[in-house]
Amino acid sequence: MALTITGLSKTYPNGVKALKNLSLSIGNSMFGLVGPNGAGKSSLMRTVATLQDPDSGSITLDGIDVLRQKDQVRRILGYLPQEFGVYPKISALDMLNHLAVMKGMTSSGERKETIDALLQQTNLWDVRKKALSTYSGGMKQRFGIAQALLGNPRLIIVDEPTAGLDPAERNRFLNLLSSLGNDRTVILSTHIVDDVRQLCPRMAIIASGELLLEGAPNETLAALKGKIWSKVVATGEEVSKIEAQFHVISTHLVGGQHEIRVYAESAPGDGFVNVESDLEDVYFLNLSQQSKRGLPN
Amino acid sequence: MPLFWEFFTFELRFRFKSLSTYMYFLGWTIFSFLCVASESFGPIGSGNGKIVLNSAYANAFDNIFAGLFGIIVIAAIFGTSILRDFQRDTYQILFTQPISKFAYLGGRWAGSFVTTVFAFSGMMLGTFLGTFAPWADHTRIVPNHLWAYLQPFFSILVVQIFFIGSAFFAVAALTRKIFIVYLQGVALFMIYLIGITVFVATRSLERFWSSIFDPIGLILFNNVTRYWTVIEKNTLYVTLSPALFHGVFLYNRLLWMSVGLVALGTVWALFPMSVEALTARSQGRRAAKAKEQELAEAAPVRTPVGAGLPVVHQAFTSATTFAQYLSLSRLRMRNIFRDIPFWALVALIVAFGINNGYFAGRIAEQNVWPVTYLMVQAVEGSALLFLLLWRGFFRRSCSGASVTLISTAFMTLCPCASPRTGFRASRPSLWSNSFCSRSPCSSAL
Numbered sequence: 001m002a003l004t005i006t007g008l009s010k011t012y013p014n015g016v017k018a019l020k021n022l023s024l025s026i027g028n029s030m031f032g033l034v035g036p037n038g039a040g041k042s043s044l045m046r047t048v049a050t051l052q053d054p055d056s057g058s059i060t061l062d063g064i065d066v067l068r069q070k071d072q073v074r075r076i077l078g079y080l081p082q083e084f085g086v087y088p089k090i091s092a093l094d095m096l097n098h099l100a101v102m103k104g105m106t107s108s109g110e111r112k113e114t115i116d117a118l119l120q121q122t123n124l125w126d127v128r129k130k131a132l133s134t135y136s137g138g139m140k141q142r143f144g145i146a147q148a149l150l151g152n153p154r155l156i157i158v159d160e161p162t163a164g165l166d167p168a169e170r171n172r173f174l175n176l177l178s179s180l181g182n183d184r185t186v187i188l189s190t191h192i193v194d195d196v197r198q199l200c201p202r203m204a205i206i207a208s209g210e211l212l213l214e215g216a217p218n219e220t221l222a223a224l225k226g227k228i229w230s231k232v233v234a235t236g237e238e239v240s241k242i243e244a245q246f247h248v249i250s251t252h253l254v255g256g257q258h259e260i261r262v263y264a265e266s267a268p269g270d271g272f273v274n275v276e277s278d279l280e281d282v283y284f285l286n287l288s289q290q291s292k293r294g295l296p297n
Numbered sequence: 298m299p300l301f302w303e304f305f306t307f308e309l310r311f312r313f314k315s316l317s318t319y320m321y322f323l324g325w326t327i328f329s330f331l332c333v334a335s336e337s338f339g340p341i342g343s344g345n346g347k348i349v350l351n352s353a354y355a356n357a358f359d360n361i362f363a364g365l366f367g368i369i370v371i372a373a374i375f376g377t378s379i380l381r382d383f384q385r386d387t388y389q390i391l392f393t394q395p396i397s398k399f400a401y402l403g404g405r406w407a408g409s410f411v412t413t414v415f416a417f418s419g420m421m422l423g424t425f426l427g428t429f430a431p432w433a434d435h436t437r438i439v440p441n442h443l444w445a446y447l448q449p450f451f452s453i454l455v456v457q458i459f460f461i462g463s464a465f466f467a468v469a470a471l472t473r474k475i476f477i478v479y480l481q482g483v484a485l486f487m488i489y490l491i492g493i494t495v496f497v498a499t500r501s502l503e504r505f506w507s508s509i510f511d512p513i514g515l516i517l518f519n520n521v522t523r524y525w526t527v528i529e530k531n532t533l534y535v536t537l538s539p540a541l542f543h544g545v546f547l548y549n550r551l552l553w554m555s556v557g558l559v560a561l562g563t564v565w566a567l568f569p570m571s572v573e574a575l576t577a578r579s580q581g582r583r584a585a586k587a588k589e590q591e592l593a594e595a596a597p598v599r600t601p602v603g604a605g606l607p608v609v610h611q612a613f614t615s616a617t618t619f620a621q622y623l624s625l626s627r628l629r630m631r632n633i634f635r636d637i638p639f640w641a642l643v644a645l646i647v648a649f650g651i652n653n654g655y656f657a658g659r660i661a662e663q664n665v666w667p668v669t670y671l672m673v674q675a676v677e678g679s680a681l682l683f684l685l686l687w688r689g690f691f692r693r694s695c696s697g698a699s700v701t702l703i704s705t706a707f708m709t710l711c712p713c714a715s716p717r718t719g720f721r722a723s724r725p726s727l728w729s730n731s732f733c734s735r736s737p738c739s740s741a742l
Contacts, residue, residue: 087381
């Protein structure tokens with residue numbers, strides 16, 4: 001199963017350009033899509049999930065024209081939206097049953113078997129009869145993935161699934177995602193770089209509706225080897241001074257002090273130490289390079 | 298077809314888990330119970346003392362009044378059924394499933410129809426129970442006949458539910474705005490009352506077309522039974538026969554059922570099964586907001602450099618308590634004034650006020666001086682009903698549940714976590730809620 005996106009563009013009626021001639025090829029594994037809020041990730045996800053049409057471009061999924069044969073795609077699609085609500089007073093069991101019928105699972109035996117398995121897998125079995133509206137954020141998100149897995153979908157799209165989850169819930173959720181196996185296309189859209197590092201053999205960074213980078217996380221890391229430098233300073237003024245001089249990728253607070261990470265081919269000077277690059281550096285470097293080029297609109 | 302059945306049964310399961318369905322049923326049961334069990338309640342009970350209270354004629358009139366007062370109930374059930382996915386934000390999950398327009402719209406509509414018919418069937422139960430009330434006037438109660446219940450119920454209320462429900466369903470589906478759902482109910486109610494007032498004022502002798510075009514049935518039934526004797530009223534049925542008063546009842550039902558069918562046809566033709574078309578405005582807004590966020594994030598990630606906050610002095614005196622009281626009152630009033638059902642009720646009361654005020658100066662189709670006691674009666678007539686409605690709506694908003702927005706629920710938590718002096722800070726909010734929600738009620742009357 002392979003998803004091919006070619007020259008996708010989308011401008012909303014209020015003039016916001018969400019996607020700009022974006023092309024991407026996604027294979028039969030878990031694919032990470034990172035980018036800041038508003039980069040166009042959700043617009044891309046919603047287009048692939050048949051919720052909206054682009055102004056131009058095409059998407060094909062193993063010979064299926066996603067933009068025209070929507071019903072065909074919906075039969076094999078599992079979608080977890082970034083934000084979704086639930087009906088009041090309806091339990092997870094009832095709602096999953098309702099959605100399973102929509103997915104074409106008309107045999108009640110099969111339906112029960114699948115739903116029971118999904119509730120066990122998402123650790124919701126004990127609360128299956130409780131109203132969804134009483135669920136915590138993590139439980140609701142796990143319900144979201146359970147409904148996305150109904151009908152054994154071959155294309156799964158999860159949009160910002162770990163936003164708002166506590167660390168334990170997030171860990172559980174990532175484990176669940178990784179157990180989905182390699183025989184299907186899974187697109188994980190997130191702005192948390194760490195999620196991608198843990199799960200995805202391939203990734204892409206998008207910002208401002210454009211593709212900034214596509215590749216394997218390891219390859220992108222290798223390209224930065226020896227080029228990330230770090231320095232710890234105490235005050236905001238020092239941060240500003242370094243920012244004016246060097247290509248600062250990010251700053252973090254460490255024990256109340258500012259750790260500055262700088263991109264440079266060679267040692268930038270006094271007090272800087274060479275550090276191991278991580279995926280977050282790749283991400284921030286690409287974003288900062290793009291913002292230096294200016295954000296075309 | 299299995300998908301239609303799934304949507305239909307899910308809608309029924311959803312509705313029958315909701316307390317409001319049973320409250321509607323109970324409301325109609327009590328209404329019709331009182332129409333029989335009380336001598337001074339309802340259109341027949343308070344009228345001519347020789348008319349049997351559980352005859353087909355009496356049941357027909359009670360049903361017409363239920364159809365009039367029930368407009369807002371019909372609007373609330375049909376309108377919200379189609380708006381639910383957009384209000385609850387479940388449309389993204391639903392519209393990525395291979396569903397058909399027929400299953401989605403048809404299932405929701407059919408579920409709402411059956412639920413509303415169930416809610417109004419309380420009318421039959423209430424009348425039946427009323428006939429057993431030991432204190433009722435049993436000289437005006439005859440042995441119960443099932444057909445005397447079913448015939449008016451199906452020929453009047455079920456038809457009303459069909460066409461008004463379908464029209465409201467269509468308007469809600471095509472506009473997808475919650476305030477329209479309430480507004481359309483109130484609007485129809487007001488237009489009908491004002492229309493009747495105007496028509497009566499003309500003292501027109503036209504009986505044929507005014508009967509056919511009457512959507513609720515007050516004029517229609519007055520015309521059809523105008524020359525019926527007491528005995529006829531106690532024994533005859535207002536049937537769909539073409540021979541009965543030139544067949545106006547039959548033609549009226551056919552006309553309004555056709556309106557219902559046209560409404561269903563319109564929604565079928567115009568409802569777009571596409572999220573993009575259904576949520577065009579909110580999509581644009583979301584994208585613009587996201588764009589702002591992106592511009593903010595495009596700069597290198599920086600740790601926040603602390604800025605000093607201005608120095609403040611805290612005081613916890615009786616003046617603070619009063620300030621808290623005012624602040625909570627303001628907040629609560631703002632919430633209530635932004636509530637759509639609040640304005641729907643205000644509009645309803647104004648309509649009633651106009652109507653009752655007009656009729657206060659007329660007794661038995663004669664103009665009289667609208668002296669104080671007549672004006673008091675005019676206001677008193679509907680005041681109790683509305684005060685009960687008011688109480689129902691805003692008691693719920695006090696506890697932070699439903700009707701008002703989620704923000705209300707959140708905001709009710711905030712005062713509880715703030716320091717308070719003297720008495721509980723949530724009290725003033727309740728008082729102010731009660732005061733500011735009821736005072737417009739009184740002034741409107």
